Amino acid sequence: MFSAVLLSLILGLSILSLSHKNLFVGIIALSAVSLLSALLFYYLNAPDVAITEAAVGAGLSTIAYLWVFRAVKTLEQNTHADN
Amino acid sequence: MRIIKKIIGFITFTLASLFIGILMLTRIPWPTELRDIYETNTIQETGAPNIVSAIYLGYRAYDTLGETIVLFIAAMGTLYLLRHAQKSLFIATDSTKETLTYKTRRTSIIKVIVSKLGPAIIIFGMYIMAFGYRSPGGGFQGGSVLASGIVILSFVFIENKSKYMAITQMLKKIEVMVFILLLVSFFLACLQALFF
Numbered sequence: 001m002f003s004a005v006l007l008s009l010i011l012g013l014s015i016l017s018l019s020h021k022n023l024f025v026g027i028i029a030l031s032a033v034s035l036l037s038a039l040l041f042y043y044l045n046a047p048d049v050a051i052t053e054a055a056v057g058a059g060l061s062t063i064a065y066l067w068v069f070r071a072v073k074t075l076e077q078n079t080h081a082d083n
Numbered sequence: 084m085r086i087i088k089k090i091i092g093f094i095t096f097t098l099a100s101l102f103i104g105i106l107m108l109t110r111i112p113w114p115t116e117l118r119d120i121y122e123t124n125t126i127q128e129t130g131a132p133n134i135v136s137a138i139y140l141g142y143r144a145y146d147t148l149g150e151t152i153v154l155f156i157a158a159m160g161t162l163y164l165l166r167h168a169q170k171s172l173f174i175a176t177d178s179t180k181e182t183l184t185y186k187t188r189r190t191s192i193i194k195v196i197v198s199k200l201g202p203a204i205i206i207f208g209m210y211i212m213a214f215g216y217r218s219p220g221g222g223f224q225g226g227s228v229l230a231s232g233i234v235i236l237s238f239v240f241i242e243n244k245s246k247y248m249a250i251t252q253m254l255k256k257i258e259v260m261v262f263i264l265l266l267v268s269f270f271l272a273c274l275q276a277l278f279f
Contacts, residue, residue, distance in 0.1 A: 048135050048221065055227040055228045055230075055231050059234075060227065060230060060231050
């Protein structure tokens with residue numbers, strides 16, 4: 001039951017991160033997906049995978065995405081200023 | 084055209100979820116021989132109560148070593164490309180705007196939370212690495228926790244460009260040393276497997 005609730009939340013957040021217009025909301029939804037799947041892994045008796053998912057998926061990859069997002073935003077501003 | 088694409092995507096999604104659901108709902112039991120072998124023999128053979136760590140650091144140690152080297156080379160190449168891409172990306176930007184974003188990112192909320200939470204994260208990563216044979220975790224998990232702690236701390240404690248450069252120089256030296264250590268250990272393991 002708990003895993004079904006978590007899976008439906010993960011599905012909804014993934015659809016949100018795919019379909020939202022704002023890229024920042026998409027990145028945060030992806031990070032929340034990673035966090036919820038870490039909780040799911042811990043619930044399914046795999047604490048190793050849960051630690052990895054929480055550190056890599058919710059921590060490092062979110063930082064990398066935000067970094068790229070900032071670069072893309074400044075690039076877009078420059079192109080708009082040029083036009 | 085777009086509607087046709089959406090219909091095709093919906094049909095593919097439904098078929099895939101039906102297939103996976105049928106696979107998950109069948110009552111065919113999972114094979115248990117290998118699990119039982121590991122359960123009965125691991126503690127006598129390796130001395131590690133954590134069977135996952137015993138498998139990927141004991142029984143499959145060469146695989147893990149090669150995988151680590153591949154991952155290391157991939158990370159180094161990606162960082163190299165990213166640094167050069169960032170240089171070419173930020174050539175056109177105004178330098179004052181850049182320093183402004185650096186300043187506005189460092190609010191007091193981030194400062195307080197990170198300066199209290201960062202050392203705890205680093206100690207937790209070291210704990211995971213040191214006690215990986217007994218508790219859940221291991222080298223990879225502890226290393227990623229440690230790396231996320233260092234990244235979080237670097238948000239706050241990079242005051243200006245010169246310090247940032249010093250930190251990257253130090254990290255580069257550590258990286259080169261770790262890579263040389265990995266290669267030496269890999270070749271020593273190959274020699275040991277060949278001759279002894």
